[in-house]
Amino acid sequence: MPKATTTNISLTKSYIPKVSKIPRISPTIAQFYKPIKNRNIHEGRVVDQAYYKSNNIERLFNIRFNCLFQINEPIVSRFILDIYSQVTVQTDEYGYLVISFMIQHEFITLTLTQFGQILKIPYNGQAVFTNEWDIASLEYSRETEGPYCTHLPTPDDICRLLELERVVVDRTIKSQTVSLNPNQILTKELSPDMEQWEELIRENVFGLGGHWDRLPACLAHMLYCVVAEEQYNLAYFFVKRIQCARATQNRKSSVWHVSYSSLSTRHGNVSSS
Template sequence: MANLEKQYFHEGRVVSPNFKNMSHIRAKFESIGFDCLLDINEQIIPRFVLEFYCQLTFTYNPESQFVVNFVIQNKSFSLTLEEFGQILKIPFKGQASNTEMWSLDHLSVSVPSRGLYKTKPPSPRVIKSLIQVPRQGQETRTKNKKTIVVGENEILTREIQTHMKPWVDIIRENAICLGGHRDHVSACLCHMLYCIETSTPYNLAFFILKRMEKTRFKPKELLPYGMLLTRLFKHVVSVSPELAFDHYLSHDRAMHPLAPHYERKTRADRGKKRPRESNASSSSSSTLNHPSSSHLLDDSIEENDDESFHPNPSSPSQNISSSSNNVSRVHQNPPHESHYLNTYLSKTINRQTQQRDAHREGLRSIGQALKNMMGGKQK
């Protein structure tokens, strides 16, 4: 499953209870329902995740509700945003935002301006006053060995208020589900931090559905929300028991728990042998015994966003026990399943990509035909 996860899925991360000030984090998150991000602890069902994304569409119903439509084994499902939020146990009311951009200037143009999800976000100045450590001068960052000036309304990860840095890790992994560079904080993440700090409700279901919608047009992007979609699977088979086929196999999570201690992997470290298991176990044990000396991922980030960051493998005692609420007839994978599923996923994703390419080529052909027709009429 680890190999499959690296190729296809960003499944989310179970949050370790060893975060410093965990009781404070939970209290702040509970104020707007974001404690759901702390309690995600599901196995992942890769085949269901793939089928969900393969025929995923979005519409608005006559009541102006955002609706997600998907097909599982030729059976169609439609859920309003509110129903989707209730099933996944995530907030579905409050401020809504949807942008992948970095600058806070994009918030005001990315939020719904009318309808049920209309939002008036706080100004960049107000957001910065709450979540950013005041700057002492011009900030820069390094990208591809080039120095880039950071804009006034762009916030670097290292500039986030210290008590919010654990929030950033948790939200990135379980709400945004994006890999890549971590030296800066996206506008939507800043919006979420502001809402947590001020106890302002935030529509997490809207954000997640919009992330899913964008994933359809990015065939090379990892499929997000693996653990959350297990909750949707349980709902699907509860209303349609005939869909609980034996081929929907559950897998243990491949990602390490989101723990308070991280090990940075730099270019200098690449190619070096890992320490022996006994040394690694000793290091993990030391971390557990001295949580106050732990450092969050973002504390060690420098300006060069070309570096890659990896969690330090946790000892077994850091893992939260797996959920026992498995749906009947969902079985653990037999030894041959990973190879079988890898082949299945590869073929299906290739087919999906080809279908998208063919659709786009068809649209281009229609567009060219219309241009030719218009040109003939003008003559």
Template sequence: MPRATVGDTSLTRSYIPKVSQTPGIAPSIAHFYKPIEDRCIHEGRVVDQLYYTSDHIDRCFSNIRLNCLYKINEPIVPHFVLDFYSQVTLQRDAFRVILISFMIQNEFITLSLQQFGQILIIPFDGQAIFTNEWDLGSLAYSEEPEGPYHTDLPTPEEIHQFLQFQRIDPNRTIKNKTVILSPNQVLTKELRKDLKRWNELIYENVIGLGGHRDHLPACLAHILYFILAEQQYNLAYFFVKRIESARATTKAHLPYGDYDEDDGASRASTPSPTTYLNSLKPLDYQQYEVPTSS
């Protein structure tokens, strides 16, 4: 079990400075910061070596470069986090390439998805999908029909067979009412033993520490499928789409933050904006041009 270094996620609110309350700040500037300042930061959990070397995690995750999920340990810079989330936007260029725009220390930056992935040292190609839904059928509604992020999705039936889900009980109690689950709604307890550990690591370091942990989100089932199939998963796409979703949801946690923990373990999450700033110099962000490879 990954060891939590922050027992209460709500404590991360203390990391966020109240910029909107700065004396003399222009109302137009305060407008960007105020909706973000009371959010929590999704930090992920510390993952020790004993955990990620069990149940074939290290070997299988490394095969498709998802070992980045448990090998990152960067200090958090609260003001940079606030700067990033207060104004981050996603756009598309003429070739449908995703562009991530944000401002840090009064510098306006635009990155392509590939540049974003390169800076964070996470996979930026392969299977690309994002949904907040539970039902596996929702994956098809989130699929990009064309362009650089088009994905040939497995069917819900293929995911079921490949991950070997075992329906234990078709009924589930929600708010004191018995609900009959559809075949495409998978409970966490229906995962086989090794995948439960994979699910735990990915959930806590990609999706969040909170939420309803008794069921398997469709996106997480999709990630598990491609780890087992040893096919590349576009983690950068998932990250930026989740950032966009969190930005548009007033009470969602801010993904992703980091904390420096010098205890020999790693906190799995994206690098802090310190890493951004150290990596930006080789590129021209004011005059973005689509790389020929795109």
């Protein structure tokens, strides 16, 4: 699997059709698509078999994250655009997440379990979502009651299990020298083996955008779960990320690389046009 670069990130936008520019398109439909069309969408690379069989990736990821290296078909970016433009995420009376969207004029509502089963991703286990860098933000972001209440590892637990080696204490951000706190992890502080695990997860779960030199809090938590052999609720992460993208329409956040055609196929509505 080739490593993503800044060039790849800029190219992803060329894969998204400029729906709002189509002549005679409905103003309502154009408005649905407009906030989504500039996001960084993975163009459809698949995971190379030789990549995940190296450096113990296959053995470790078979425990919890084997779904990531089973991605073997490219994305149709129009499908991603379609679902993000009109998907809604709600909770039912018991606190369970419910995701709803349209496919070819058919209204579909899925529970988080159904969503995970269709996409063949884990839908149980540790559940938390944050866009922050500082891993202390995990505790502030977790749900404290209901079906997704999660007892998380402490920042010290995560740093200790990942065997991090602090390489710098200060760095320049926007022309200012900033002192890093112990809970802000840089990717260069990971071991060489773990850097490959981080790359596979980042490109196929987080997308191509963001700061590649920093380890997002959620990604640090995922690596912790891989090493600790803890179940991780990837379906929860995806749905919460969709919800966040919808709530921050002006922010050019990336989207995840899981084949949307899986959702279409399950309901007998496949279209490649």
